[in-house]
Amino acid sequence: MLEATSLRAGYGPVEVLHDVSLTARAGEITCLLGRNGAGKTSTLKALMGLLPLTSGTVTLDGEALHDLPAHEIPKRGIGYVPQGRRLFKELTVAETIEVGLMTRGEGRATREWVLDLFPRLRERLNQQAGTLSGGEQQMLATARALCLRPKVLLLDEPTEGLQPSMIELIRDVTVKMRDEGYAILLVEQRMDAILALADRAVFLETGRSVETADAARLHADPDLLHHRLGV
Amino acid sequence: MEFGPHLLLAVLEGLVTASILSLTAMGLSLVFGVMRVVNVAHGEAFMLGAVLAWWVTGLVAGHPAVGFVLAALTAPLIVGALAAASDRLVLKRLNYDPDRTIVATIGLLYIAQQTTLMTFGPDARPVEPPFNQRIALPWLERTEEGWTWFYPWGLSITSYKLFVIAAAAAILVAIWLVITRTRAGLLMRATQQDSETAQAFGIPVGTVYSVVFGIGAALAALGAVLVVPIQQAHYLMGGEPLLLSFIVVIIGGLGSLPGTVIAALLIGLSDGIISVFFSPTLAKIIATLLVAMVLVFRPQGLLGKAQT
Incomplete structure (x- = not known):
């Protein structure tokens, strides 16, 4: 289980993450959602140690990752599929x-x-x-x-710009990995993908995690997604 | 001497220059390719290698080959360690910012020069070659009896110069194999392609940078060890290899290793031939002009890839 609490991080003097907390559980797909610029990609980079934290903690199965050098973090068992x-x-x-x-x-x-x-x-x-x-x-x-x-797979918009058959394939693999017990943290923009895949969703707004919802609630309350991500 | 033998001599001398140059420029190219750092102090790694080679050979008595082998083993190692240390102490702390690393390496250049001057003095120091037989070279000439071999007066090369060419070629092949065939080379290439993502796959980018900076300087030092039996060691000798290495790296394409070798051959041979038939100054003028032309018509260099 990957657990992040109260992450603050930024590029030089510009702070982009003000207070992000989230948990990615084994055997679940946790979707990280938010509008453009909410800090989704920055959150993943911060988890990987590529964006220096000013405060907050990251632990994987109880082991602290936030004070490790960036190249040691993947060795603890985090696979990263970066944006682009x-x-x-x-x-x-x-x-x-x-x-x-x-x-x-x-x-x-x-x-x-x-x-x-x-x-x-x-x-x-x-x-x-x-x-x-x-x-x-x-x-x-x-x-x-x-x-x-x-143990944990971080996926940053893995289906961006792909043709439908490829989207299908990547999605199948994601589900397969979930069923094999991986903890998956997925950044995704497409509503249908979120509803089909997410076991849990964490909403980000301007660098803060504002709400967490499980799959049942996402399906029961379709307005939630529109309200949080609405265009 | 007639034109043919004269040209052969010029080509051989040019090959010696090209061999040394390709080692030195390879170091510069490697550092730029992987770290995107323009190392202005690269010529001083060459100079330090030469001066250390003189110092080491002076420490041991006996056959000159003993001292030479010792110098070839220790000088690149010492220079490489110094470079890796300066990467840790200086470049890393500047976050490899392109402008500030140029200024910092200019600083390293003067520190290296002045330290050498104060430690070893201003004299030019010769190193005795490990072996130095003169080898007369034959030439083919048409006489009444048809084609015959003969040995024109003055057409000769020393065994040491042939050794320099062979050694440089062997070292270049070895580097190529390390970069393309080994795990260490794979780590270097992955870092070169995308250093941030390399970290996300467990590659200690900081260590890779220090090692690459050290190897780059060690290559220059190795070239210098090979050259000191031909050319004396002196604390100001770093300027010309630096200039020529930049010329070679720009013509070959920044960061392209095959391009670097081709450009070193081009510059080395033209330098040898033009110096023999005209003057060394003209050779430098033409090389510099060539750089200007390459920058105008093919800014990425002969084998470089256009930035996307």
């Missing part, structure tokens, strides 16, 4: 997967497991990541994070 995929563009698919495997010293078995999840990647092992199609890049970004065999 952020692949190592000139590395091949095989090399990218190797980087993921090295993070936590995973071996051949994990490599096979990940390639079985995304058979398309197996056909493109020697291709440079930057030359893959958008959907394949998203598969690779997801595969890279799964190579850690993480």
Whole structure:
């Protein structure tokens, strides 16, 4: 279980997260919701240690992560699929997967497991990541994070800009990981995806977590989403 | 001497220059490629390597080869360690800000120069080559009996210069293999592509930067160790390798390692040939002009990729 309490963080003197608390439980998809600029991506970066915290705590199964250097945090078991995929563009698919495997010293078995999840990647092992199609890049970004065999998976808008069949595939994998017991923290903008996937939702507004709702409440009260995210 | 043998001699001398230059420029290119730092103090790593090579060879008695091997092992190591330490102490604290790292490395340049002057003095120091046989080179000439080999007067090279060319080639191949085939190389390339995401996959980017900065300086020092038996060590010798390395790196494409080697060959050979037939000054003028032309017509360099 990943637990963050009262996170404050910012870029230099500009504070973007004022008070964010959230919990991502194993076997659940927790959606992180909010309008543009509410601090969703910044929250994920803060959890990964890429955005320095000024106060607040992050713990994974009771172990404090907030005072670890950024490169130690993934080794505790957090896989990160950043916004815009952020692949190592000139590395091949095989090399990218190797980087993921090295993070936590995973071996051949994990490599096979990940390639079985995304058979398309197996056909493109020697291709440079930057030359893959958008959907394949998203598969690779997801595969890279799964190579850690993480306890928690952070997904930042994984279906942004993809064609429907790819969205379907990424969503299937997300659900599969949830059912295997991973804790998933998902940033998502599409209403239908939120309603279909979320076991729990945390709403952010201008750098503060303002409300948490479970799936039952999201379905019972459709106005909640419109009120919080309404355009 | 006739034109043909003369040209062969110029090409060989140019290859020696190109070998040293490709090592030095490779260090600069590696540092820029991975860290996006323009290291103005790179020439001083070369100078320190040369001066340390002289100092180390002076410590041991016996055959010159003993001192040379010792220098080739220790000088790059010491210079690399100094560079890694200055990365930790200075560049890291500037957050690798592009403008401030340039100013900081100018500072490192003067510190290195003046420390060397105060420690070892202003004299130029020779180092004895480990071996130095003169090898006469044959040339083909048409006589009444057809094509025959003969040895033109003055057409020769020393065994040490041939060794420099071979050693530089071997070192370049080794670097290439490390970068493309090993895990350490993979960490470096991932950091180069996206340092923030690299951290999210457990790569200690700070350590990678220090190591790369150290390797970059060590390559310059290694080039200098190879060159001191040909050219004397002096505390002001860092200027020319710095200028030529920048020329090579700009022509080859910033951060492109194959481009760096090609450009080093181009600059080294043209330097050798033009220096022999015309003058060394003209060689520098043409090299600098070439940089201007590359910047105008192909700003990303021969093999560089356009920034997107």
